[in-house]
Every structure is written in C-alpha cells, then in structure tokens.
Amino acid sequence: MAKASAKPKLDLVKRDDSNALIPEAFRNVLGYHLRVAQEASFQAFSAAADKADLKPGWYSILTILAEYGELTPSDLSRVCGRDRSTLTATLKGLSIRGLIERHQNPEDQRSYSVRLTEEGRKMQRRLHAIAHQHDQRLDEIVGADKDVVIAVLARIVNALGTS
Amino acid sequence: MAKASAKPKLDLVKRDDSNALIPEAFRNVLGYHLRVAQEASFQAFSAAADKADLKPGWYSILTILAEYGELTPSDLSRVCGRDRSTLTATLKGLSIRGLIERHQNPEDQRSYSVRLTEEGRKMQRRLHAIAHQHDQRLDEIVGADKDVVIAVLARIVNALGTS
DNA sequence: GCAAGATAGTTTGTCATCAAAATATTTGTC
DNA sequence: GACAAATATTTTGATGACAAACTATCTTGC
Numbered sequence: 001m002a003k004a005s006a007k008p009k010l011d012l013v014k015r016d017d018s019n020a021l022i023p024e025a026f027r028n029v030l031g032y033h034l035r036v037a038q039e040a041s042f043q044a045f046s047a048a049a050d051k052a053d054l055k056p057g058w059y060s061i062l063t064i065l066a067e068y069g070e071l072t073p074s075d076l077s078r079v080c081g082r083d084r085s086t087l088t089a090t091l092k093g094l095s096i097r098g099l100i101e102r103h104q105n106p107e108d109q110r111s112y113s114v115r116l117t118e119e120g121r122k123m124q125r126r127l128h129a130i131a132h133q134h135d136q137r138l139d140e141i142v143g144a145d146k147d148v149v150i151a152v153l154a155r156i157v158n159a160l161g162t163s
Numbered sequence: 164m165a166k167a168s169a170k171p172k173l174d175l176v177k178r179d180d181s182n183a184l185i186p187e188a189f190r191n192v193l194g195y196h197l198r199v200a201q202e203a204s205f206q207a208f209s210a211a212a213d214k215a216d217l218k219p220g221w222y223s224i225l226t227i228l229a230e231y232g233e234l235t236p237s238d239l240s241r242v243c244g245r246d247r248s249t250l251t252a253t254l255k256g257l258s259i260r261g262l263i264e265r266h267q268n269p270e271d272q273r274s275y276s277v278r279l280t281e282e283g284r285k286m287q288r289r290l291h292a293i294a295h296q297h298d299q300r301l302d303e304i305v306g307a308d309k310d311v312v313i314a315v316l317a318r319i320v321n322a323l324g325t326s
Numbered sequence: 327g328c329a330a331g332a333t334a335g336t337t338t339g340t341c342a343t344c345a346a347a348a349t350a351t352t353t354g355t356c
Numbered sequence: 357g358a359c360a361a362a363t364a365t366t367t368t369g370a371t372g373a374c375a376a377a378c379t380a381t382c383t384t385g386c
Contacts, residue, residue, distance in 0.1 A: 025291075031208060033320075038198055042198065083344055109351055131192075141323075160304075273335065
C-alpha cells in the first residue's frame with residue numbers, strides 16, 4: 001500500500017543543499033558546528049589512513065615523539081592533551097609493533113620514557129604524508145579565513161581551560 | 164642529539180601562556196586545533212551537565228525531537244548525523260527513564276517512531292538551559308568572528324561530505 | 327506468488343576518551 | 357628510620373562513535 005497517506009515521514013533533503021538538515025535549534029550554535037566539523041575532519045583523515053592500513057590514532061603520538069625525542073607517558077599526555085590513561089593502550093600497541101622503545105628511568109623505578117625506533121620514524125613519515133594531504137584539503141576549503149579560525153579555536157581552548 | 168644527561172625531563176610550561184604546549188608540527192594545522200577546541204567545548208558542556216546530574220548525550224536527541232515532533236530512529240540518525248547503531252543504547256535509556264515514547268508503525272512492523280513525553284520535554288528544557296549558557300560563553304570568547312567561523316565550519320562539513 | 331534484494335533496527339567488536347580507583351615507588355616530615 | 361603524602365603508571369568502568377554482521381520485515385521483479 002501507499003505509505004504516502006499515513007505518515008509525515010520527514011522528507012529528508014539531500015546533503016548537497018548546504019545545511020539543509022541542520023535542526024533550527026542548532027543553526028546558530030557554535031558548539032554544534034564545532035563538533036560536526038571536527039567529526040567530519042577526523043573521519044576524512046581516518047579514511048585516508050585506513051586506506052593505507054595505518055592507524056590514525058598513532059599519528060599524534062608518533063609526531064610528538066619525532067619532535068620531542070624522548071618523553072615519559074605523563075609528559076606525552078600533557079603535550080598531546082589526552083589523559084594519561086588514554087595513552088596506555090596505544091603505547092602498548094606501538095611498543096608491540098616495534099614503533100617505539102621504552103627505557104626504564106634508572107633514577108625512578110616508577111617511570112620510563114619512550115622514543116621512536118627507526119621503524120617508528122618511518123611510520124611517522126608515512127602518516128605525516130597523509131595528514132599533510134588532509135590538511136591541505138582543509139586549507140583549500142577554509143581559504144583566507146584560516147588564520148582567523150585558528151586564532152578563534154586557540155582562544156576557545158585557552159578560555160575553557162584546556163581541561 | 165645528546166640526550167646524555169640524566170634528566171631531560173621536559174620543563175613543561177604552564178597553560179596560561181597561550182599555546183605554550185602546542186607541538187611545532189601542529190601549530191599551523193587546522194585539524195589539530197579543530198579537535199582540541201571541540202574537545203574543550205564538549206568537556207565544558209559535559210561538566211556543566213554533570214553538575215546538574217544530566218546526561219550531555221541526551222541533549223541533541225531530545226532537542227531534535229522537540230523540534231521535529233516524531234521521528235524514526237533512522238531519521239533521527241540522519242538529522243543528528245550519528246550512525247543508527249549509535250542511537251540504540253541512548254534511545255533505550257531515554258525510554259526506560261520515561262523521557263520518550265516508542266510508537267509502533269502499524270504499516271511497517273520493522274519500524275517505530277519516538278516522541279518526547281512530558282517528562283522528556285521538561286528534561287529537554289533543563290538541558291537546553293545549560294547548553295544555552297555554554298554557548299553564550301563560547302559566543303563571548305569568539306566575539307565578532309562567530310559568523311565567519313560558523314560559515315567555515317559548515318563549509319568543511321559540506322566539502323568533506325558529512326560522513 | 328515467490329525468491330531476491332532492500333530497508334529498519336539491533337548486536338557485536340573496535341577504538342578513543344575521561345575519571346576514579348588501585349599499585350608501586352619516591353619524597354618529605356618528624 | 358618510619359610513616360604520610362605525592363607522583364607515575366595501569367586498571368577498570370562509563371560514554372559515545374563507527375562499521376560490519378545479523379534478524380525481521382517489506383518491496384520488487386519476474
């Protein structure tokens with residue numbers, strides 16, 4: 001039978017019409033757009049990494065280690081802005097796959113530091129190539145507004161206390 | 164690259180110095196700032212909701228229902244931009260707590276729709292008050308750039324294909 | 327009218343995130 | 357020197373996200 005009669009059924013408009021689907025209540029809400037944009041961006045990066053059989057979640061850690069050389073999990077957590085407990089599993093994975101080495105701190109039995117292995121450095125470069133491509137795509141989309149947007153985002157982070 | 168001495172130890176600068184801790188490699192990367200800002204924003208909202216003993220995850224669903232009246236889980240998923248499977252648990256929780264009602268579709272045994280109960284409407288208003296406060300805080304931080312930023316974020320979502 | 331395929335919803339498995347509790351070790355106080 | 361407090365890491369448990377596989381039902385093609 002015809003379903004047309006009974007149900008309103010929400011004639012959901014396709015996506016090509018910009019913000020066709022955004023609920024009225026959210027249209028002017030920064031937090032909403034922030035969330036949606038960040039998820040779209042992450043998904044795009046994730047898809048690109050997956051296609052190359054790489055773990056998107058490794059990128060930031062490997063890159064920070066490439067820049068800082070050697071860090072404890074705690075310092076790494078502060079630099080990348082994640083809770084320490086979040087890193088445990090990832091570091092274990094990276095270690096198992098030989099991408100990082102752990103070095104016990106001889107002066108403190110509780111603590112160790114991690115650094116990239118040669119393999120890890122290679123992996124970082126491969127992920128960086130993908131990330132760079134992704135960010136160029138974002139740059140194209142954002143165009144001249146990039147600096148303003150970055151400044152605003154940084155302001156948000158600072159004002160809300162990094163948390 | 165002399166890491167020779169005992170304590171490299173990263174003298175991590177405190178947060179009050181804007182972007183003191185941002186790794187060089189990310190400083191000009193939009194995706195990074197997007198992620199960090201979104202997480203800070205979500206954390207702030209989450210904390211405010213928690214303080215009032217409310218679930219932050221309920222807000223978007225309740226608000227969409229308040230606006231659209233009655234939706235199937237699939238339509239709800241399209242409107243809020245989450246995968247259908249993501250909604251299952253939340254809808255169950257909302258239903259158990261009496262905030263939404265499920266109505267079987269008499270024309271399609273597979274399908275049902277959900278709508279707010281009076282309790283749900285009250286909860287939506289309570290959460291909305293918190294969300295509104297949060298967004299005003301964001302507005303203050305962002306100031307005159309708000310429209311530009313929202314336009315840019317929407318552009319990102321559209322260009323990256325929502326997904 | 328029936329088999330094949332599409333669609334609605336749920337389940338399961340993976341991952342990332344946080345916070346709070348648990349462990350182990352170091353530091354500081356008396 | 358012993359005991360309390362702080363610190364480094366891991367564990368556990370809750371959320372929320374996705375994708376892929378699964379069940380049930382509806383629609384289509386022939």
